[in-house]
Amino acid sequence: MKKRVHGFIQFIGLIGIMSLTLHPVHAAKLPRLLQEVEAKYARATTLEADFSQINVLSALKRTKTSSGHIQFKRPNKIRWETLKPDPNLLVSDGKKFWFYTPPFDEGEQGQVIEKKTSEVQTKFAHALLSGSFSIARNMKVKQEKPSRFALIPKKGTAGTVIRxxxxxxxxxxxxxxxxxxxxxxxxxxxxxxxxxxxEPLEDRLFSFVPPPNTDIVKE
Structure with missing residues (x-):
């Protein structure tokens, strides 16, 4: 099960952002369209959406796809539910993260891995998805097409992410x-x-109580 959970959190949690430093930067450094997007998102306290995700693993020449539903509540609450192909759930109340994988078959145990928020670095991905572009210092922003932008981290500031x-x-x-x-x-x-x-999102969505017959792993 740990392999399934690891794949689930690869994008949002373990993307090598351990050394990324976040500070405000002047909005004038952003292209106008990104300023407008950021301003719209800043006025909202919540975000929810359906997602489809593709992970391309270069060394293995393998592509993995998944889909589901995400919910964010400012400042740092997250609910990330993968529905296909393998159901699993990430929940954070801002203090703890829970990574839950339900059992494959009836009678098996599910598993939940519990971590402190400080041990799971999600700021980079969370910032991009929630429109907080101006908090990323050490990045160059390029407008490549009218509606597409590239963010290039300064070398050594974003772990394995180069673009x-x-x-x-x-x-x-x-x-x-x-x-x-x-x-x-x-x-x-x-x-x-x-x-x-x-849209209103209740705080209960961002807390997790393990179902019966669940193996609890605290790391």
Missing amino acids: AEIEVDPGEKLIKKVTLLHRDGNRSEISLSAIKLG
Whole structure:
């Protein structure tokens, strides 16, 4: 089960951002469209969307796909539910993270891995998906197409990530796709649809109580 959980959190948690330092930068350094997107997202306290994710593993010449639903609540609450092909769930209340994998078959145990938020570095991916572009210091921002932007981290500041790409809907001012390119050739892509900003989300969505017959692992 740990392998399944590891694959699930590869994009959001273990993308090598341990040394990324986040500080505000002046908004004028952002292209105008990204400023407008960021301003729209800043007015909303919540975000939810359906996602489809593609992980390209270069060394193995393998592509993995998944899909599900994500919910964010400012400042740092996350619910990331993968529905296909293998159901699993990531939940954070801002203090703890829970990674839950249900049992494969009836009678088997599920598993939940519990970590402190400080031990799971999600700031980079969370920032991009939630429109907080101005918090990323040590990055160059390039507008490659009218609605596509590349973010290039300064060497040594973003772990294995060498490039991030963001695609937005220029009319709706919504983030539609985020891509991370890693120095080992791996690529992670997340496409968002059915995006809702500012909808009420109850705090109970961002807490987790393990079901019966669940193996609890605290790391």
